Amino acid sequence: MDGKKLEYKGDEALKELEKLTMKADEVQESILKEILARNGKTEYLNKYMGGSKDVLEFKSCVPVIMYNRIRPYIQRIANGEDSSxxxxxxxxxMLCSSGTSAGExxxxxxxxxxxxxxxxLYNLIMPIINQYVPGLDDGKAMFLYFVKAEMSTPCGLPARTVLTSYYKSKHFKCRSHDPYNxxxxxxxxxxxxxSNQSMYCQLLAGLVHRHQVLRLGAVFASxxxxxxxxxxxxxxxxxxDIRTGQLDPTITDLGCRSAMLAVLSSPNPRLADEIEDICGRESWKGIVCYLWPRARYIEAVVTGSMAQYIPSLEYYSDGKLPLVCTMYASSECYFGVNLKPLCDPADVAFTLLPNMGYFEFIPLGENGTLVTDVDEEEEVAKDKLVNLVDVRLGCYYELVVTTFAGLYRYRIGDVLQVIGFHNKAPQFRFICRRNVLLSIDNDKTNEKDxxxxxxxxxxxxxxxxxxLVEYTSYAEASSVPGHYVxxxxIRNCTNATNNATATPLEAKVLQECCIAVEEELDYVYRRCRANDKSVGPLEIRVVKPGTFDALMDLYIDQGGSINQYxxxxxxxxxxxxxxxDSNVKASFFSPRDPSWKP
Incomplete structure (x- = not known):
């Protein structure tokens, strides 16, 4: 990497990507040495390394941690102590995580x-996509981006989401000279x-420019x-609004009104009629392609927990638009890019960029299961971690990151599988978050399962x-035995415009769904259900249409971000x-025990 230079575009960005991945081992060593040189005198590192800036001493002395170990230092800085x-x-x-993965x-x-x-990393996305989808500079992108109102720490530091930070930065605001932006x-x-006024205005602008839109998307599929x-x-x-050239009076934000009146400019009855004819159809299957006929793909995160949205995305696009997942990032650090953006969502893999931070990996057991010595943070042996270039094909790992901003050997909590290499840089498939989701007895069901x-x-x-539009779960332990809920x-696809009055599914169908879920869960769960009787029959509670939108609103009202939700x-x-529970329409239980013998 060329010293401090970080701004590359077009072919130059692709050349830099090749240089970085060809020398991934050298870049990683250089990154760690630079982090230690800059931060070696900090209270945190000095506690473990006594002022040393030696790489080997870092690996032998600095512990592998989770958030609770670094939180007191972060809180002290938030309260006014020095960044050092x-x-x-x-x-x-301070960048606020979404809070919906771990609960806070x-x-x-x-x-x-x-x-x-x-x-x-953002500047790499379009050069990569252009190799597969040329001509994207000859139109517009309809991306739905949202900010969250920021707060301040006690000492006055902004506290906001990573995407709000980026959208408010000069890097985003000064993008107008780039035709791809x-x-x-x-x-x-x-x-x-x-968020409601923002969504209304962004949709309105996207409809006004419907014949110019070549790309569609949002950060997450949800x-x-x-x-x-x-x-x-x-x-x-x-x-x-389009027919009259006047903005709906419910849009009261002055910035939105000013910008959108310029977008509307004049009445356009013909365009309004086109959109009205499309939206007034009985079925909304393929609606995205009808409204934006020149669109080439939909861009959104569709890995991990977002994978369950793929059928809905395919329904609304009638399976005609590729689902493009471009990058892998978090509040802690940005990690890598997808070099084959038009691949099937099931095959999405991210090439980790060695200049983003210093990366290490905790080896996991087969199929991404945790082994005993990494189940608790105190038990992670420092010498068990593997360097970026030393991971092995097909193996599963938990990602650990060290950053310039003060995270050292921090466990991200993501389970990844190595599925290949680009030059010396490994390519990972995202498997799931490490945390166990559901447990009643000895059963431990994770997000992947x-x-x-x-x-x-x-x-x-x-x-x-x-x-199935959306789902979530809950371990109901108030009764004995407890059970999964x-x-x-559920959306009725034959009556998309009036789903509230759709004919309900027969009870037998939902009961069979219950047992189908149980039959796919692991051996321990099925044994607890069928033999030990320590777990009761699984329950599916069908909720009213719009319930999960209301759930999203609840989390946003509590401080979550629509981008990161x-x-x-x-x-x-x-x-x-x-x-x-206030929106449950009907409840169904497994009609029988699942099979359990190995």
């Missing part, structure tokens, strides 16, 4: 240079703190589908023209459980 507690650079902001938001330290690194959404609409759901409710109002079982069971809905929101796959919030 953990980093040699001034901490410019975390604050991650960030320095000014971090924005340069994130921008470096011609978005339909005005910046004022993206930067509006009211946010894109949330937009389609919003469109189902608001298309009449949007058509009225739950998703696998749901994927199997929901196929039973297809012959009945029904689609799965909340399902991921439906929790296991509910731990009493308020969320109350909301779900």
């Amino acid at each position: 507690l953990i980093t040699g650079h001034p901490i410019t902001e 938001p975390k604050m991650m330290p960030s320095i000014a240079e971090d924005l340069d690194r994130r921008t470096f 011609d978005f339909t959404s005005p910046d004022q609409a993206i930067l509006c703190n009211d 946010a894109f589908l949330r937009t389609i759901s919003f469109l189902e409710r608001k298309w009449v109002n949007l058509c009225t 739950l998703h696998k079982s749901i994927t199997k069971a929901k196929k039973l809905l297809e012959p009945h023209n029904a689609l 799965i909340y399902w929101e 991921k439906t929790p796959r296991c509910i731990k919030s009493d308020a969320a459980l109350m909301l779900l």
Whole structure:
């Protein structure tokens, strides 16, 4: 990597990508040495290394940690102590995680240079995609991006999500000279703190420019589908705005009004009629392709817990648009890119970029299961970690990161599998979050296993023209024995515009779905159910249409971000459980025990 230079574009960016991956081992060693040189005098590192900046001493002395070990230092800085507690650079902001994976938001330290690194990764996306989909500079991108109102720490540091930080930065605002960053959404609409007004205005702008849109998407698949759901409710109002050239009076944000009046400019009855004809159809299958006929692909995260949205995305695009997942990132660090963006979602793999941070890996057991010595953070042996270039093909690992901003050997909690290499840089498939989701007795069901079982069971809905829109789970332990509860929101595909009055599925279908879920869960669960009787029959609770939109609203109202929101796959919030249970239409239990003998 060329010293401090981080801004590469076009072919230059691809050449830099090749250089970095060809020398991944050298780049990683250089990154770690630079982190230790800059941060060696911090209170945190000095505690373990006594002022040394030696790489080997770092690996032998600095512990592998989770958030609770670094949290006291972060809190002290948030309260006004100097950044030198953990980093040699001034901490410019605290980045708040979404909080929906682990149950509570975390604050991650960030320095000014971090924005340069994130921008470096963003600048790789279009050069990579252009190799497969040329001509994207001859139109617009309709990306639904949202910010979250930021807070401040006690000492005045901004506390906001990583995406809010990026959208408010000069890196994002000064993108206008790049033809690939011609978005339909005005910046004022993206930067509006009211997510409903923001979504309305961004959808309106996307419809006004419908014949120029070549790319569609949002950060997560869930946010894109949330937009389609919003469109189902608001298309009449949007058509009225386009027909009259006047913005709906419910849009009160001054920035949005000013920007959108410029977008509307004049009445356009012909365009309104086109959109009205499309949205007024009985079925919304393929609606995305009808509304944006030149679109070449949908861009969104569709890995991990987002994979369950793939059928819905394919329904709305009639399977005609590739689902493109471009990058792998988190609040702690940006990690890598997908070099084959048009691949099947099941085959998405990310090449980790060795200049983003220093990466190590905790080896896991077969199929990504945790082995005993990494189950608790205190028991992770420092010498068990594997370097980036030393991971082995086919093996599973948990990602550990060290950053310039003050995270040292920090466990991200993601389980990854090595599926190949690009030059010397490994390519990983995201498997799941490390945390166990559900447990009643000796059973321990993780996100991957739950998703696998749901994927199997929901196929039973297809012959009945029904689609599983969303799901979450809960370990009901108030009764003896306790049991798994799965909340399902189901769409009737033959009556998309009036789903509330759709004919309900027969009880037998849902009961068979219950047993199908159980049959796909692991041996320990099935033994607890069928032999030990320590776990009761699995229950599916079918909720009213729109329930999961309301759940998302609840988490956003509690401080979550619409950009980073991921439906929790296991509910731990009493308020969320109350909301779900208040919307249950019907409940079904497994009609029999699952098979359990090996």
